[in-house]
Amino acid sequence: MTDRRRIALTVNGLQRDGEVEGRLLLADFLRHHLGLTGTHLGCEHGVCGACTVLVDGQATRSCLMLAVQANGRSITTVEGLAPDGEASHPLQAAFHERHGLQCGFCTPGFLMTLVEFLEENPEPDEAAVREALSGNLCRCTGYQGIVDAALQASASLRETSGQ
Amino acid sequence: MEHRYIGKPLLRLEDRALLTGTAQFIDDIKLPGLLEAAFVRSPHPHALIRAVDFSPALALPGVHAVFGYDDLRRVLTSDMIPTDKTGGDRFPATTWPVVVPKDETCFAGEPIAIVVAESRYIAEDAVSLVEIDYEPLPAASDCRQAAAADAPKAHRAAPGNVVTEFSTAYGDVDSAFVAAEHVFSVALKQHRGGAHSIEGRGIVASYNGASGEFTVWSATQAPHKMRNGLMELFGLDEDGVRIIVPDVGGAFGGKNVVYPEDAIVTAAARLLGQPVKWVEDRREHFLAAIQERDQYWDLEIATDGEGRIAGIRGKIIHDQGAYTMLGLHTSHNCSIGIPGPYVVPHYRIDVAVVETNKVGAIPVRGAGYPEANFAMERMLDAVARGLKLDRAVLRQRNLIPAEQMPYEHPMKTREGTPTIYDSGDFPRCQAQALAGADYETFNERRVRAREQGRYLGIGIANMMKVTGRGPFESATVRVGRSGRITAFTGAMAMGQGTGTTLAQICAEHLGVSPEDVTVVTGDTSVTLHGLGGYGSRQTVTAGNSMDQAAREVREKAIKVAAHSLEVAEQDLELADGEVRVRGSDVAMPLSAIAKALSGAKGYSLPKDVTPWLQANVNFRPPDVTYANGCHVVEAEVDIGTGGVKILRYVIVNDSGKLINPLLAEGQIHGGTAHGIGNALFEWMGYDENAQPVVTNFAEYLLPTATEVPRFEVTHLEHESTLNPLGLRGIGEAGTVPAAAAVISAVENALESFGVQICEAPISPKRLVELILQAKQAH
Ligand code: FES
Ligand code: FES
Numbered sequence: 008m009t010d011r012r013r014i015a016l017t018v019n020g021l022q023r024d025g026e027v028e029g030r031l032l033l034a035d036f037l038r039h040h041l042g043l044t045g046t047h048l049g050c051e052h053g054v055c056g057a058c059t060v061l062v063d064g065q066a067t068r069s070c071l072m073l074a075v076q077a078n079g080r081s082i083t084t085v086e087g088l089a090p091d092g093e094a095s096h097p098l099q100a101a102f103h104e105r106h107g108l109q110c111g112f113c114t115p116g117f118l119m120t121l122v123e124f125l126e127e128n129p130e131p132d133e134a135a136v137r138e139a140l141s142g143n144l145c146r147c148t149g150y151q152g153i154v155d156a157a158l159q160a161s162a163s164l165r166e167t168s169g170q
Numbered sequence: 171m172e173h174r175y176i177g178k179p180l181l182r183l184e185d186r187a188l189l190t191g192t193a194q195f196i197d198d199i200k201l202p203g204l205l206e207a208a209f210v211r212s213p214h215p216h217a218l219i220r221a222v223d224f225s226p227a228l229a230l231p232g233v234h235a236v237f238g239y240d241d242l243r244r245v246l247t248s249d250m251i252p253t254d255k256t257g258g259d260r261f262p263a264t265t266w267p268v269v270v271p272k273d274e275t276c277f278a279g280e281p282i283a284i285v286v287a288e289s290r291y292i293a294e295d296a297v298s299l300v301e302i303d304y305e306p307l308p309a310a311s312d313c314r315q316a317a318a319a320d321a322p323k324a325h326r327a328a329p330g331n332v333v334t335e336f337s338t339a340y341g342d343v344d345s346a347f348v349a350a351e352h353v354f355s356v357a358l359k360q361h362r363g364g365a366h367s368i369e370g371r372g373i374v375a376s377y378n379g380a381s382g383e384f385t386v387w388s389a390t391q392a393p394h395k396m397r398n399g400l401m402e403l404f405g406l407d408e409d410g411v412r413i414i415v416p417d418v419g420g421a422f423g424g425k426n427v428v429y430p431e432d433a434i435v436t437a438a439a440r441l442l443g444q445p446v447k448w449v450e451d452r453r454e455h456f457l458a459a460i461q462e463r464d465q466y467w468d469l470e471i472a473t474d475g476e477g478r479i480a481g482i483r484g485k486i487i488h489d490q491g492a493y494t495m496l497g498l499h500t501s502h503n504c505s506i507g508i509p510g511p512y513v514v515p516h517y518r519i520d521v522a523v524v525e526t527n528k529v530g531a532i533p534v535r536g537a538g539y540p541e542a543n544f545a546m547e548r549m550l551d552a553v554a555r556g557l558k559l560d561r562a563v564l565r566q567r568n569l570i571p572a573e574q575m576p577y578e579h580p581m582k583t584r585e586g587t588p589t590i591y592d593s594g595d596f597p598r599c600q601a602q603a604l605a606g607a608d609y610e611t612f613n614e615r616r617v618r619a620r621e622q623g624r625y626l627g628i629g630i631a632n633m634m635k636v637t638g639r640g641p642f643e644s645a646t647v648r649v650g651r652s653g654r655i656t657a658f659t660g661a662m663a664m665g666q667g668t669g670t671t672l673a674q675i676c677a678e679h680l681g682v683s684p685e686d687v688t689v690v691t692g693d694t695s696v697t698l699h700g701l702g703g704y705g706s707r708q709t710v711t712a713g714n715s716m717d718q719a720a721r722e723v724r725e726k727a728i729k730v731a732a733h734s735l736e737v738a739e740q741d742l743e744l745a746d747g748e749v750r751v752r753g754s755d756v757a758m759p760l761s762a763i764a765k766a767l768s769g770a771k772g773y774s775l776p777k778d779v780t781p782w783l784q785a786n787v788n789f790r791p792p793d794v795t796y797a798n799g800c801h802v803v804e805a806e807v808d809i810g811t812g813g814v815k816i817l818r819y820v821i822v823n824d825s826g827k828l829i830n831p832l833l834a835e836g837q838i839h840g841g842t843a844h845g846i847g848n849a850l851f852e853w854m855g856y857d858e859n860a861q862p863v864v865t866n867f868a869e870y871l872l873p874t875a876t877e878v879p880r881f882e883v884t885h886l887e888h889e890s891t892l893n894p895l896g897l898r899g900i901g902e903a904g905t906v907p908a909a910a911a912v913i914s915a916v917e918n919a920l921e922s923f924g925v926q927i928c929e930a931p932i933s934p935k936r937l938v939e940l941i942l943q944a945k946q947a948h
Contacts, residue, residue: 028291030291031291038197038198043191044191044194044195044197044198045190045191045192045193046191047195047197047368047369047419048197048451049368049369049370049419049452050451050452050866050867051451051452052452052866052867052868054866054867054868055368055452055867057368084191085189085190085191086190086191086192088190089190092190092192093186093190094185094186094189094190099189099190102185102189103181103182103185103186103189104181106181106182106832106833106835106836108185108188108189109420109665109666109667109836109840110188110367110368110369110417110418110419110420110664110665111184111185111187111188111189111193111417111419111665112195112367112368112369112417112419112420112665113368113419114188114189115191118189133880136875137875137876138875138876140874140875140876141874141875141876142874143874143875144368144867144872144874145368146366146367146368146420146422146840146844146872147368147420147665147836147840148836148839148840148843149836149838149839149840149841149842149843149878149881149904150839150843150874150875150878151839151878151880151881152836152839153875154875154880
């Protein structure tokens with residue numbers, strides 16, 4: 008009954024392909040076909056932001072996108088954030104240092120949202136950060152650690168890019 | 171004594187895996203042959219189940235099984251979910267939760283059958299093919315109406331919808347009211363929604379047909395409760411069910427019971443002889459995970475001419491849902507939680523616990539204390555208004571003075587023992603919060619804002635929360651033959667940083683750093699007994715167990731080393747993973763001591779030590795401890811849109827000695843944000859037929875980064891005298907007074923209109939309504 012299609016895409020810099028059902032969510036493809044379980048599902052209806060990944064550099068909800076729509080695109084997930092697989096990206100370091108996570112379930116979505124945001128807004132103030140994060144839900148932290156982490160990361164990203 | 175790790179704001183040991191995407195949550199568990207489940211759920215709040223037909227679903231390729239009541243019952247010892255029935259001897263039998271209803275479903279979303287398939291996609295396809303013939307019945311929705319004798323019954327066979335009525339009382343309240351100078355009444359409608367951890371519930375069950383044993387991975391707060399429940403349901407003992415808890419994506423009360431889904435998935439694994447996984451989606455969390463929901467309060471407060479409280483009396487009607495899933499915890503806490511840090515000489519609260527055709531209501535973070543606090547603080551604001559007293563002055567007048575500590579409150583605890591506040595300084599706590607929030611100069615800010623057409627208000631709430639409940643929590647510290655230190659506990663980590671906190675305590679005594687200690691939570695095969703995470707209890711209970719266990723291991727290591735090295739114990743110290751003779755390089759590594767104690771050749775042991783370099787302690791707190799705090803909130807209300815903006819949020823909290831101030835502050839932030847949700851946003855709606863009308867995050871609003879303000883937190887650390895570390899709990903401390911403080915600020919902002927707010931949550935739409943009503947009335 009199911010239509011299956013071949014897809015080929017880049018995930019965290021690696022060429023990946025697969026044969027998938029048309030209805031398969033990108034999130035499920037990443038999690039269960041590629042084993043990249045760092046991307047989480049918190050609502051499956053596009054509100055919580057836990058499933059956020061970068062699609063061609065843009066923060067995108069992988070619960071609202073089909074795997075077949077990612078054909079030919081380049082995806083970055085939380086696993087691809089630091090090249091060494093350690094928590095060495097300035098955002099990861101800042102989340103650790105500013106207690107920006109508790110259960111950590113929402114965290115990959117916040118990280119990926121912030122990667123794009125800080126690229127486009129290298130010097131945000133607190134209000135801008137809060138606005139940028141208003142599409143991601145966290146039940147544990149009350150957001151303050153996350154906001155502080157984002158501000159700290161923006162400073163260290165500016166430093167490393169020599170601005 | 172100066173501590174190296176206890177009391178230090180160390181960064182968390184848990185973070186690396188969570189930040190790199192390598193943490194393992196329940197949906198990440200992979201097993202060979204793992205099948206996936208979806209549930210057939212009742213679309214009706216109340217209906218008879220006349221017939222079921224699974225054949226169209228079974229015909230779908232990829233479907234392995236569909237099980238309903240008859241199939242599941244074959245492998246279960248009971249129709250009922252094992253649950254704590256303490257105090258419930260006289261409750262109607264129909265109130266206890268069932269695994270799957272046999273012929274009558276009692277809330278929309280109740281599981282009726284399970285479909286097991288190769289994937290969740292196929293399982294969900296098959297769910298829509300299952301045919302069930304329902305005969306809808308009238309439903310009980312609003313708990314006030316449901317309490318009436320002629321209301322539709324939530325269960326056909328129940329004598330009525332009132333599960334029980336009880337009173338919490340002391341003194342002679344009616345005489346106090348007769349003698350009092352002033353009496354004020356307040357009627358409140360309170361609602362708290364669901365737990366809504368961002369990760370839903372979930373379970374992976376596997377059955378070993380050869381041994382007859384289960385291994386169950388569960389995203390639970392209480393692994394031992396889950397083990398005990400499942401072993402009872404399958405007629406096994408403690409060795410028959412092993413619960414393993416992976417990383418848990420938050421819980422907040424939503425993962426604190428054995429649910430029907432847990433029993434059904436485990437039974438399906440047993441029937442199929444193949445592992446089965448179910449992970450809750452958000453819609454299911456709305457439909458079938460516990461909530462705290464509706465209460466109606468009618469209260470009176472009596473005072474003297476200066477606002478000193480003479481007595482409080484009133485009634486609560488509490489919506490319990492269709493099943494009593496965790497005793498009377500919420501409603502009972504509501505009835506005892508009102509006086510908190512205040513002197514209340516006479517008291518009586520009558521509670522009616524009423525069934526409705528909705529999912530069972532049990533504690534969410536705060537567990538009835540937020541409602542009790544809201545009630546108390548709303549009453550105090552009413553008194554201040556009535557007597558034209560400053561709200562802070564009125565509160566100060568009624569707070570228990572520090573000189574009276576320890577204070578024996580006339581209230582009895584849930585266990586019937588006296589309530590004793592062992593230490594603390596509530597007036598100082600409030601004074602410090604007011605100073606931090608510049609309360610004295612608020613009026614100037616308010617006047618300036620009014621000149622610009624803006625409406626500012628300030629709100630105050632003082633809270634008290636029972637924490638650190640026993641009867642015990644377990645900790646075992648073991649040094650293995652390699653010298654590695656592992657600490658096992660029945661406490662459950664679900665995001666609070668329990669692993670870091672307990673490692674700090676353990677490392678303090680063993681001359682290692684916290685990263686050298688591996689803390690294992692959530693495995694019933696290595697920790698045989700425990701209670702788990704709820705009620706702000708774990709650092710108090712497991713923390714003190716860990717403290718004592720680590721000390722015992724240290725003493726033992728020193729004793730063995732003294733024996734082997736033939737030196738006096740007092741000449742030895744433990745550092746860097748070895749016991750050494752002070753001021754020399756003679757040393758015995760922990761690994762050698764561990765080997766000696768596990769029976770290695772060539773070592774002799776002192777006579778009076780037990781084998782193994784290990785200690786197990788189940789600290790039994792002599793009583794609960796109390797955390798207290800004061801929240802002061804400054805907010806602005808847009809009178810056109812009803813929008814509320816929190817401008818400042820000042821918190822002074824006293825949770826006793828803090829093991830890790832950084833993580834403690836995180837608990838306060840998260841807890842308070844939850845309370846802000848309860849004040850302004852979170853509403854789990856049902857229509858008059860008990861059909862849920864809110865089933866997603868677009869309709870149910872969780873607070874986001876733009877609504878939650880920056881918190882300004884200060885800690886007082888009055889050490890509890892009831893445990894060696896001086897701890898009190900903290901997990902719920904932020905939640906308890908938040909709604910009261912926020913709504914007090916909102917009401918204060920609208921003072922000039924005479925608006926009184928007697929409900930939570932309060933939406934912008936409702937605020938505009940109240941403003942218009944108040945304008946018309948004047
Ligand atoms: S899971 Fe995609 S937005 Fe919530
Ligand atoms: S850290 Fe738990 S949901 Fe954000």
